[in-house]
Amino acid sequence: MPDSSDSDYLIEFVRIGNSVKVSAIDPGTGVEASIIGPAHLSEAELSRNAIAKLKYILAKNKQGKGASRAQTQTGVKTHDTI
Numbered sequence: 001m002p003d004s005s006d007s008d009y010l011i012e013f014v015r016i017g018n019s020v021k022v023s024a025i026d027p028g029t030g031v032e033a034s035i036i037g038p039a040h041l042s043e044a045e046l047s048r049n050a051i052a053k054l055k056y057i058l059a060k061n062k063q064g065k066g067a068s069r070a071q072t073q074t075g076v077k078t079h080d081t082i
Helices: 043-066
Strands: 010-016 019-025 032-038
Touching: 010 043, 019 043, 032 043
Parallel strands: none
Antiparallel strands: 010 019, 019 032
């Protein structure tokens, strides 16, 4: 299955002082990734970074489907299955 294009993600911008919190959400899975960047960067650049992080997380989750699912809420493995 081909990768989704960048337009297939939901993007949210929240300005916090001199910074912007950018959240990228994959509507199909509900997985969310957030970054914080300087407010002077363009929305396109901030979006690109948030989407790159989201794609990384999605790939990591896809890769880990065969492995142990014993993880904490932060995604740190507590043990592996052999």
